Amino acid sequence: MPKRYKSYSELILNGLFKENPIFRLALSMCPAVGISTTLMNGFLLGIAVLFVQVASSFTVSVLKNFIHPKIRIPTYTLVIATWVTVIDLTLSAFFPTAYKAMGIFIRLIVTFSIILMRLEVFAAREPVLPSVVDGFGMGLGFMFGMMTLGFIRELLGAGQLFGHQVLPVKPLLFFILPVAGFFCVGFMMAVFNYVEYLFKKAREKRIKG
Amino acid sequence: MRDFVRIIIGLTIACVMSALIMGTVFMFTIKAKKHNQYMEFKEAMYGVLGYTHERPAPKSLKFHEVYRYILHEPNKNYMGYMIPTKDGKYCFVALTFDGKFLYKKKVNLSEEEARDDSVRDKALSKVLGPSIKFFYANKTIVATNNGKRVAYLLPRSFPGFKTTIKVLLALRPDYTIKGLEILEEEEDPGLGGEIKRKYFKNQFKGLTYDEVLKLKVIKKPLPEEYRKCLEEEEKFTKEEIEKIRAKYQDAHIYALTGATITSTCVTNGIKNIVKKFAYRIKVLDRIIKNYKINAAI
Numbered sequence: 001m002p003k004r005y006k007s008y009s010e011l012i013l014n015g016l017f018k019e020n021p022i023f024r025l026a027l028s029m030c031p032a033v034g035i036s037t038t039l040m041n042g043f044l045l046g047i048a049v050l051f052v053q054v055a056s057s058f059t060v061s062v063l064k065n066f067i068h069p070k071i072r073i074p075t076y077t078l079v080i081a082t083w084v085t086v087i088d089l090t091l092s093a094f095f096p097t098a099y100k101a102m103g104i105f106i107r108l109i110v111t112f113s114i115i116l117m118r119l120e121v122f123a124a125r126e127p128v129l130p131s132v133v134d135g136f137g138m139g140l141g142f143m144f145g146m147m148t149l150g151f152i153r154e155l156l157g158a159g160q161l162f163g164h165q166v167l168p169v170k171p172l173l174f175f176i177l178p179v180a181g182f183f184c185v186g187f188m189m190a191v192f193n194y195v196e197y198l199f200k201k202a203r204e205k206r207i208k209g
Numbered sequence: 210m211r212d213f214v215r216i217i218i219g220l221t222i223a224c225v226m227s228a229l230i231m232g233t234v235f236m237f238t239i240k241a242k243k244h245n246q247y248m249e250f251k252e253a254m255y256g257v258l259g260y261t262h263e264r265p266a267p268k269s270l271k272f273h274e275v276y277r278y279i280l281h282e283p284n285k286n287y288m289g290y291m292i293p294t295k296d297g298k299y300c301f302v303a304l305t306f307d308g309k310f311l312y313k314k315k316v317n318l319s320e321e322e323a324r325d326d327s328v329r330d331k332a333l334s335k336v337l338g339p340s341i342k343f344f345y346a347n348k349t350i351v352a353t354n355n356g357k358r359v360a361y362l363l364p365r366s367f368p369g370f371k372t373t374i375k376v377l378l379a380l381r382p383d384y385t386i387k388g389l390e391i392l393e394e395e396e397d398p399g400l401g402g403e404i405k406r407k408y409f410k411n412q413f414k415g416l417t418y419d420e421v422l423k424l425k426v427i428k429k430p431l432p433e434e435y436r437k438c439l440e441e442e443e444k445f446t447k448e449e450i451e452k453i454r455a456k457y458q459d460a461h462i463y464a465l466t467g468a469t470i471t472s473t474c475v476t477n478g479i480k481n482i483v484k485k486f487a488y489r490i491k492v493l494d495r496i497i498k499n500y501k502i503n504a505a506i
Contacts, residue, residue: 005459037398038291068219070212075223082227086234093238096245173467176399 007172008133015137021114022145022185023192028114032149033181035105042150045109046143050086050136053115055083057135064124067100076119077110080148084109114142149184247324250377250392254362257379257388258352267354272362273506274323275349275493278333281342287311288492289343291333293320293505300502310500351506358382358506363486367478369394370401370471378479383489384418389479401471409472411439412462413479415433415454421483423460426473431463434444473501 005011019025022032036042056079060067067075088106091099099106109115118138123131154160155176159167174180260266275382276291280303289303299318303311318332326345334344350362360382366375375393380386389410396402403409408431416424435457438445445453464472 068212068216071216071220074220077222078227082230085231089231089234089238089242093241093245096249100249152501170399173399176397 005130005134008130009163011130011133012137012140015134015139015141016144017192019138020141020192021138022142022149023188025114025117026189027117028112028142029185031105031107031112032145032185033178035144035159036153036181037176038154038160039103039147041102042146042148043143044098045105046139046146047110048091048102048106049109049142050139051087052083052109053118053139053142054082054132054135055086056080056115056119057131058081058128060119060123061126061128061131062102067124072120072124073116076116079119080115081110085094087116091170102178114138148188151179152184152187153180164181216437237292250364253377254352255390255392255407256348257362257377257390258360259388269355270359271353273351273353274320275506276323276329277348277489278343279346281336281344282340288346289296291316291323291329292493292497292502293323295443295503295505297505299323300504301333302496302500302502304492304496308505309496310496312473313500313502348489353506360387361486361490363482364392365478365482366393367474367481369396369474369478370468371395371397373476374404374478376475376478376482378482378485380486384421384483386416386483387422389413396468396471401465401468403465403468404471406440408436408439409465409475411442412458415458416460418483418487420460421480424476424480425461426464426469427461428464428469430466432457 005014015021017024022029031045035045056076059079060076084107091102091106105182118135122134126134151161154177155167156172157170157180159165159170172180175184214303226348255261258266273293275293276392278289278291280287280289287303287305289301291299291301297319299316299320301314301316302312305311306465314336316332316336318329323329323332330345332342337343347363347365351358352360352362361380363378363380364375365378366373368374372395373393374391377390377392378386379388379390391405391410394402394404396404420427435453438450438453442450462472462476496502
């Protein structure tokens with residue numbers, strides 16, 4: 001099997017831009033649309049997903065030889081659910097203010113397709129350290145996506161950032177509603193595609209010239 | 210077949226392992242969690258009474274909880290109150306729904322212990338016996354200062370636009386609204402979620418009992434002067450606030466832009482709470498007086 005990565009920094013950049021979970025892989029669209037109403041929500045959920053992704057990548061990578069291939073998906077789900085419960089309990093006990101802001105969203109992380117997909121595609125086949133780095137990159141990519149969406153929606157919908165009023169008016173009230181989440185995701189996907197197109201063009205030019 | 214057994218064993222081990230991890234974390238965090246919840250609630254209680262870090266509450270201010278239960282016997286339903294008595298224990302009083310006295314019993318439970326739901330339920334089932342089924346309805350917290358009633362605090366919930374809204378309402382002894390705090394809501398952020406903002410919830414402050422019963426939601430923009438007064442109360446003097454309130458505060462609530470349904474839900478919910486409570490506390494006071502319960506409230 002050929003090695004699928006050159007360096008750890010490439011793995012992280014891969015998660016952030018090249019295979020960004022929300023804008024390139026189009027996974028976990030549900031939370032991206034539903035929860036990214038404010039910058040703070042996006043940030044907090046991003047942190048939680050980062051933790052769960054890294055922890056489950058590590059666990060699965062360590063246990064990959066013991067997991068029976070026919071029941072790997074239930075086992076992965078179990079691993080994710082365990083880590084989600086751990087972070088849910090810990091947050092509610094020691095960071096009550098953060099927990100208050102996120103509430104039920106934390107428990108939703110169990111269903112995020114991005115985490116399961118990363119376990120199946122990467123952590124189940126690679127050694128421990130690259131798996132952890134890959135999980136970290138993917139988590140960062142998810143956080144980046146959520147925060148971008150949260151930034152656009154909070155600024156345009158409520159005229160606020162992190163709950164502080166920055167614009168004197170609410171420019172487009174409609175951006176707070178779930179529907180606008182789809183527009184934002186679509187817009188960002190277009191931006192990502194366009195940037196990739198520009199890169200491609202530049203590369204072709206370089207090869208020709 | 211061999212695969213089958215291996216799968217069963219593998220899954221069982223995985224489940225047991227994860228249960229062990231979750232159980233351990235739970236054991237470590239449950240105490241801190243309960244403490245957090247209580248502290249949060251206590252802060253909300255002080256906040257709704259108008260006390261802050263700069264203006265702390267007097268030491269003589271005490272909170273006494275009165276719990277209301279619904280009881281089922283095989284062929285009749287009635288309700289009961291757990292009332293704190295002066296010796297620091299509780300007295301259980303059973304009433305019919307129209308306020309007739311049935312019986313009273315002593316519950317050997319201190320106020321501190323009674324705050325834990327499961328402890329309270331256990332003690333109560335011991336007192337009432339196994340044939341009576343009971344369900345917790347709600348609680349009223351009576352704030353007393355040197356033995357005198359200062360306020361009633363009502364943690365209640367009612368349906369909002371999307372899910373249930375939990376509020377903490379403070380009433381003066383004459384049922385004038387002293388303050389309103391939204392504890393939990395899941396309305397649309399930026400629209401219905403604005404009920405948490407001061408400019409909405411402070412509109413209820415100072416409404417008298419008669420005004421609350423007539424309360425209506427009007428779809429008019431909130432006057433700028435009134436909004437400023439509601440948002441930053443501490444910047445105004447008492448006379449100024451009274452003047453502005455007299456000018457704008459009538460038996461109506463200014464609806465939130467884009468969230469008329471939520472505003473109506475909150476207004477109707479508050480109306481219901483105040484109406485029911487005023488009736489119930491009158492009945493309770495009569496019972497306490499007539500049947501010589503040595504109540505701490």
